[in-house]
């Protein structure tokens with residue numbers, strides 16, 4: 001989709017459809033909406049007075065202009081109550097509009113920047129939110145449908161800004177929003193693909209392609225190379241599968257030693273059957289989503305390189321399947337991890353922490369300023385936090401706070417859980433240095449505690465996205481126009497891009 005920005009008055013736009021907005025409860029529109037209302041001889045005021053439009057969030061009125069202005073249609077979108085208004089409402093409203101525009105068969109339309117005027121949101125962020133809401137709401141996954149849906153796709157959105165001094169902000173926001181949202185769509189695609197397509201080999205191939213397109217550095221380790229390094233935990237999980245495991249390394253600004261290094265680690269478990277500790281068949285097909293952390297890391301590197309952030313960002317994705325079989329690893333086995341620590345296997349279904357353990361140990365070689373891992377790690381996290389908030393833990397309070405803030409700004413919420421010393425007792429092993437399951441109580445925290453033992457020598461934080469990476473209508477409230485129902489959310493990309501951009505901004509402020 002093309003996004004353009006221009007100076008001008010929306011009521012003078014020569015286009016098929018223009019979009020303006022209204023806060024709930026307003027009787028006479030002001031600003032750009034007021035200008036359009038006036039040009040239409042008070043039509044919008046009439047529709048409000050007639051009780052047909054109240055401005056509730058995501059409410060739409062589609063009006064015909066009958067030659068009063070160049071545009072054939074005006075869409076008025078409700079922004080809800082002004083005192084409850086925020087950036088995510090902009091994202092939501094923009095997504096609602098986009099879906100309706102597509103239904104109408106309109107290919108190109110123009111909009112004002114919702115929230116950028118009297119509502120007082122930072123214009124750049126409002127513009128970013130519109131680009132994100134639009135692109136994310138229009139996302140569809142049809143890769144494995146024999147025939148398309150026959151809908152006309154929206155090809156262009158134009159932002160029309162009256163105040164010329166705001167144009168640079170509108171442009172920057174649109175650019176950031178587009179790079180971010182298209183990367184979210186990449187993560188969604190990878191997660192939505194069936195597990196016979198999205199294999200470790202396919203993830204590695206995707207990384208290689210991203211490297212080629214965007215000038216990233218990519219390195220892929222095969223099982224032999226992992227064995228040489230001593231990645232016994234990752235290889236233990238991979239043992240039962242016929243699909244060769246891969247360890248993917250994707251880097252932005254790899255040559256720049258002057259820049260801060262941030263390592264992002266993503267669980268790339270392309271299908272989690274549970275292994276010999278096999279899961280029940282019910283809902284097992286959802287375990288194709290167990291590589292979402294890895295997908296998000298690859299997609300974030302794409303965004304980071306398009307935005308050309310002045311950071312050295314390293315993405316690490318340990319990728320394998322977890323299957324039962326004659327060669328599969330077993331409960332009772334002891335694995336020798338890259339860190340040197342030995343791990344007693346209690347459940348082969350607690351495999352994510354094993355492949356992450358070796359990736360976290362590998363991260364040490366970069367002497368990073370921070371390491372953040374993302375993983376669909378525990379069912380316990382879903383029980384604790386549900387589907388709209390990711391779990392967050394870490395060994396560095398400042399890093400955890402940064403991630404929580406980035407989650408709030410990007411509306412991909414993450415909430416901290418207590419990684420207290422007392423929990424470590426649950427993962428003590430009588431035969432090895434640590435065991436891979438701490439049982440049911442606080443399962444989300446003991447998984448984090450396990451990871452922390454391998455995240456040594458740098459500030460580290462962990463996001464458990466088990467509940468947030470895939471959503472369904474019944475499970476989410478309030479539903480957002482830009483979230484799939486059902487499907488992969490790509491959660492983590494917006495949060496990480498925000499986190500990294502904030503890192504750059506804060507560093508520049510510190511001098």
Ligand code: BES
Nearest residue numbers: 347349350352376377378379380437466
């Ligand atoms: N991939 C699962 C976690 C998961 C559950 C992700 C539900 C998405 C939705 C993970 O590998 C797993 O199986 N965890 C076990 C850990 C237990 C054996 C200690 C779990 O949560 O039951």
Ligand code: MN
Nearest residue numbers: 272349350351
């Ligand atoms: Mn598992």
Ligand code: ZN
Nearest residue numbers: 269272290352
């Ligand atoms: Zn898993």
